[in-house]
Amino acid sequence: MKIEISKMLQKKKKQVLDLWMKNQLKDANLREDLMSNDELRVQSEELVDALLKKLTDENLADIESADFENVYEILSGISITRARQGFSPRETGTFVFSLKEALFETLQQELKGDPVALYDVTMKVNKLIDSFGIVTFETFIKGREEVILRQTDEITEISTPVIRVWDGILALPIIGTLDSARTQVVMESLLQEIVNTSSSIAILDISGVPAVDSLVAQHLIKTVSATRLMGAECIISGIRPEIAQTVVHLGIDLSNVITKSSLSSALKHAFSVLQLEVRKKQKENYSLKNM
Amino acid sequence: MEKSRITTTTNSMTILTVLNRDNFKIEREQDVVPFRNRVKEHAVKIGMGLVNQTKLITAASELVRNMLRYANGGEILIEVVSKIRENGIRLTFTDKGPGIENVETAMKDGFSTGKSLGLGLPGAKRLSSEFTINSVVGKGTVVTIIKWKNG
Numbered sequence: 001m002k003i004e005i006s007k008m009l010q011k012k013k014k015q016v017l018d019l020w021m022k023n024q025l026k027d028a029n030l031r032e033d034l035m036s037n038d039e040l041r042v043q044s045e046e047l048v049d050a051l052l053k054k055l056t057d058e059n060l061a062d063i064e065s066a067d068f069e070n071v072y073e074i075l076s077g078i079s080i081t082r083a084r085q086g087f088s089p090r091e092t093g094t095f096v097f098s099l100k101e102a103l104f105e106t107l108q109q110e111l112k113g114d115p116v117a118l119y120d121v122t123m124k125v126n127k128l129i130d131s132f133g134i135v136t137f138e139t140f141i142k143g144r145e146e147v148i149l150r151q152t153d154e155i156t157e158i159s160t161p162v163i164r165v166w167d168g169i170l171a172l173p174i175i176g177t178l179d180s181a182r183t184q185v186v187m188e189s190l191l192q193e194i195v196n197t198s199s200s201i202a203i204l205d206i207s208g209v210p211a212v213d214s215l216v217a218q219h220l221i222k223t224v225s226a227t228r229l230m231g232a233e234c235i236i237s238g239i240r241p242e243i244a245q246t247v248v249h250l251g252i253d254l255s256n257v258i259t260k261s262s263l264s265s266a267l268k269h270a271f272s273v274l275q276l277e278v279r280k281k282q283k284e285n286y287s288l289k290n291m
Numbered sequence: 292m293e294k295s296r297i298t299t300t301t302n303s304m305t306i307l308t309v310l311n312r313d314n315f316k317i318e319r320e321q322d323v324v325p326f327r328n329r330v331k332e333h334a335v336k337i338g339m340g341l342v343n344q345t346k347l348i349t350a351a352s353e354l355v356r357n358m359l360r361y362a363n364g365g366e367i368l369i370e371v372v373s374k375i376r377e378n379g380i381r382l383t384f385t386d387k388g389p390g391i392e393n394v395e396t397a398m399k400d401g402f403s404t405g406k407s408l409g410l411g412l413p414g415a416k417r418l419s420s421e422f423t424i425n426s427v428v429g430k431g432t433v434v435t436i437i438k439w440k441n442g
Contacts, residue, residue: 250414
């Protein structure tokens with residue numbers, strides 16, 4: 001005689017849910033501060049409902065069955081809302097796993113006289129709920145990954161700001177390592193900005209570049225040549241003493257490029273090229289004019 | 292590859308003691324920066340000065356880029372070594388790439404089979420205290436550099 005486990009569980013839905021709720025409310029780690037008991041009941045009921053509605057004796061052993069799609073969706077939803085409410089992944093996982101105990105207890109009452117069947121169904125349910133628990137983790141990680149991807153995009157966007165420091169003078173502070181992809185972005189935004197502002201001097205500040213190897217130097221030289229082709233002069237500033245020594249040992253020839261140790265000296269040079277003079281206001285002249 | 296166990300003798304016949312070793316795998320361009328930071332950590336730990344730190348990191352960076360470009364990555368052994376009174380960092384770059392046909396030409400300034408400046412190998416040699424290269428065509432290349440704390 002074979003008992004239909006799924007039918008039996010569906011009949012006992014109320015009992016399963018009550019048992020599950022009882023277990024959850026008993027748990028010392030219940031987060032009443034994050035979720036009220038009523039909300040918790042609604043969430044639990046939704047999950048038990050969806051699970052038992054789709055559960056048959058065939059798909060009980062098949063965790064990848066399409067019947068469970070709805071359940072997986074609900075689980076993802078629960079994982080996302082719980083993550084937003086401030087639950088840790090462990091708490092969400094425990095929430096799903098605790099359904100096991102309720103199911104086992106019900107099954108045990110029903111299958112008292114048939115240990116072989118009980119063992120069999122217990123193993124299956126175990127696997128199924130484990131898979132459900134993993135889904136909540138996957139959803140959590142996926143959410144995190146999306147945040148990381150978005151931030152990566154944002155970082156590339158904000159990491160190459162072209163600043164107009166004066167009429168006709170652009171400055172571009174480079175922070176971090178210059179690789180080929182980054183150089184492309186830097187060069188593009190710099191050349192575009194030269195056109196937009198019709199600037200004649202661009203200052204590349206590399207104080208934030210940790211090490212200048214031959215690849216970085218090559219990228220810098222390329223950027224300088226491209227700027228020259230646009231009719232603008234390029235100054236590289238922010239060359240620290242240790243960088244200067246390393247560049248010399250490497251044998252990189254930067255003698256064709258105007259280099260300065262600091263952004264302010266580069267700016268001073270730019271002023272003199274543009275024949276601008278910046279000086280303190282003379283008080284005496286001021287009073288003479290007013291006489 | 293496993294000939295560098297605990298003690299090895301250099302050409303000057305001084306005994307080197309390995310104090311600490313650390314393995315690093317390079318597979319993508321994104322691994323370069325974490326690797327450089329790891330080397331820097333070790334250099335800071337033995338109290339290397341800023342200039343020598345930068346030289347070591349730049350040399351390491353050149354060799355790592357070579358490894359990525361010509362051999363699609365490889366492995367690096369980072370070791371803290373000590374010689375009588377001085378400490379230093381030894382880096383062993385091992386790849387299974389195509390190898391270098393003529394090491395002598397490759398060590399010349401401005402020579403490159405790629406489109407780079409051709410300063411990687413000779414530059415790395417000038418930046419480090421000791422430099423050895425072993426390359427077998429079709430098998431791969433092993434480059435070892437040592438930078439002494441005050442050298």
